[in-house]
Amino acid sequence: MRDENWGTFTPVVEDLKLDQTAEEFSVTYRATCSDAARTLVCDARIRGGADGSLSFEVSAEPKTDVETNRTGFILLHPLKGVAGKAVKVLHVDGREEASTFPEAIDPMCPFQDIRALSHEITPGVWATCTMEGDTFEMEDQRNWSDASYKTYVRPLSRPWPYVLKKGHSIKQAVRLVISGTLPPAADRAATRPVRIDIGKVSGKFPDMGLGVPTEEAAHALERVDLLRRLDPKWLICQVDLRDNKGNRELDAYRQLAEATGADVALEIVTSGGPRPLDELKTLAKAVDQARLTPNAVALFPAQDMKSVLPGSKWPEMPSFKEIYGAAREAFPGAKLGGGMATYFTELNRKRPPADLIDYVTHTTCPNVHAADDRSVMETIETLPYQILSTRSFMGDRIEYRIGPSQLGCRENPYGKSTAANSDNRRVCLSRIDPRQRGLFNAAWMVAYAAAVAQGGVDAIAFGAPTGPFGHIYRRAEFVQPYFDTLNRPAVYPSFHVFAGLSQCSGADLLDMRFSDRGRLAALAVRDVADTVVLWVANLTADEIVAEIPAIAGRSASIIELKADAFERLSSTPDFLESEAEISGAKLALDAYAVIRVKVY
The missing domain is CATH 3.20.20.80 (Glycosidases)
Incomplete structure (x- = not known):
């Protein structure tokens, strides 16, 4: 729920109940969005099944007239495995459209009047998201640096802000269905080292x-x-x-x-x-x-x-x-x-x-x-x-x-x-x-x-x-x-x-290749002295081990920006000059740590 200035309300959640069996789970709660001018009360139910199905239903009642720019569901599709890939769009009028998630960033709305979106998440397996209760449209959130395509309720072509009248309840739902046979889950252990190769x-x-x-x-x-x-x-x-x-x-x-x-x-x-x-x-x-x-x-x-x-x-x-x-x-x-x-x-x-x-x-x-x-x-x-x-x-x-x-x-x-x-x-x-x-x-x-x-x-x-x-x-x-x-x-x-x-x-600038892109970031250059300078950053709050074959058997030095060195980092402007020699190709990076390695 967003106000007339696009400010987002933080709901107060009550009566939270969770039930789970071997085949399904359900979550119910009541959420209240309010300020001095308005109050909206929502009753929500989330259901998930062992077959991969998921539903999220909300019945909302305005206790006052509610002025809003947007009230309803937001659905995000990620970029990885989606950008530039095929999508099937079911429109509100029943028309079906075969298209693709745009690769170049669309300044307009890629799809409008949406009832459902389907895309292939792995060969032969499709995910279909159906949106009920209003008309939805999609914007390319990469415009604002968000890593997603955003499907939202109520087209921006309609007037806003608009008013939800007191006592007139609204109902919306989003449902996810997986069709096809999912392969066995791959091993994605967070403790697995990330290999970085320098090209x-x-x-x-x-x-x-x-x-x-x-x-x-x-x-x-x-x-x-x-x-x-x-x-x-x-x-x-x-x-x-x-x-x-x-x-x-x-x-x-x-x-x-x-x-x-x-x-x-x-x-x-x-x-x-x-x-x-x-x-x-x-x-x-x-x-x-x-x-x-x-x-x-x-x-x-x-x-x-x-x-x-x-x-x-x-x-x-x-x-x-x-x-x-x-x-x-x-x-x-x-x-x-x-x-x-x-x-x-x-x-x-x-x-x-x-x-x-x-x-x-x-x-x-x-x-x-x-x-x-x-x-x-x-x-x-x-x-x-x-x-x-x-x-x-x-x-x-x-x-x-x-x-x-x-x-x-x-x-x-x-x-x-x-x-x-x-x-x-x-x-x-x-x-x-x-x-x-x-x-x-x-x-x-x-x-x-x-x-x-x-x-x-x-x-x-x-x-x-x-x-x-x-x-x-x-x-x-x-x-x-x-x-x-x-x-x-x-x-x-x-x-x-x-x-x-x-x-x-x-x-x-040297080319970089990763065994698991996303958890670490790295860049490398070759300077005038033919030294390779490598920067690696941990993009997560978990410790990650970087495996860097280019270091093995070579003379190398390291600088580490990490939590237990924070006092020195803040007080020592020439911190980068305190390099230490290293040997071995595996280096551990703590939460959001950064290292610089020079390979001679």
């Missing part, structure tokens, strides 16, 4: 960059010695002409560039007026007065900072030709970037002409729809599809940059603002994510960098120097447990990952 050169590792929000520029200068250790190759320096943010920071941007040797890409959000050239010329004059020489300029009209649903009318604004032409005239010596300062979703819905810009860009946010650890880590699965899709409509020749991306949400194009999170919880669409300061973020960054590098992206930016998206601690307006108790400079585990990966910028 041949497959490309170049992208240049590592940092975002510099206006509010963090001065803080970054205060920690410039630590920033030098990060060694970013480019800085995304933000200027927002909607509220005149960034002009006062231009001098700080220049100092940061001079201190690090990084190129500057100005990320400019225009005010949205009809004459972009006038304000860009004014900005260019201020940039020149600050003695700042941007290597690149990316331009984003204010109208593009809010999401527009497919089929809706786009706001009145200058054309692509007018916008990019104004940028070329105001900043003639800089590369010109276009796309979206927000997420792939918006880029997929509004695609810039490749012949008007030098590079295309967007960011990602891993917690638009779900903020639990597993869902956030699974968003890595969507990156190859986002890259494939962007290349399909922008072409292979144009430069491709992603970022700055991080666990927190820097911009919410789907609502009025980002979500508050004063309690350091896992919250969707919030700027503050406590995992930014932990090992989870370090592992997520390694996995993200590996996916983007193998996808052939030219440059990537992660987070910011300091603040809610930072790699370096500073005291802030939000509580940061442990770090706020320290009386010394401190860094987060991601600091070491960024610093190490930045050293890989431009190096030969």
